[in-house]
Amino acid sequence: MEISAKVVQALREKTGAGMMLCKSALVEANGDEAEAEKILRKKGIATATKKASRSANEGCIASYIHHGSKLGVLVEVNCETDFVARTDGFRDLVKEIAQQIAAANPTYVKREEVPANIVAAETEIYKAQVKDKPAPAVEKIVAGKLEKFYSTVCLLEQPYIKNPEILIKDHITQKIAQLGENLVIRRFVRWQLGEETPAA
DSSP states (O other): OOOOHHHHHHHHHHHOOOHHHHHHHHHHTTTOHHHHHHHHHHHHHHHHHHHTTSOOOEEEEEEEEOTTSSEEEEEEEEESOHHHHTSHHHHHHHHHHHHHHHHHOOSBSSGGGSOHHHHHHHHHHHHHHTTTSOHHHHHHHHHHHHHHHHHHHBGGGSEETTEEEEEHHHHHHHHHHHHTSOOEEEEEEEEETTOOOOOO
């Protein structure tokens, strides 16, 4: 079937995928744009998952100062090449992440960084809150509360402020698919005027 260049271009702008990928997805979807977008997203996320194991040593550090200059964020996001690090798409992503940190106030990048003693303390609190329930129910409730805790303190587990339907880790996966390289949020720091600095 004949796919017009205009339709291919529209799909490319929507997904960030290459022209040839867009065209083949449209052919596979018999010209249905919504279906072609689904096909691209499935392929992109599969590709992004493979790319996630590659090393990312380039990137940039971005700052965000909130209106009124009472809140500031520094964040380091890495990619694989200097070429991608200089693109608008990558730089916009780093700015978005800095704004997310300012708004949602995470403490860690990912759940693996949360110290075991903090997880244990939270688990004890949750168990105490539901101690009168049957044992199987306690396990489920505690697991659910721990997930909620991670979604509050871990950046990658937080709902994305610009689209709460997805988590930050899903947003990063979509960007990996678009930019064609592994992307890693390495570290961040968030300062708020007048707050105490935690003891080292």
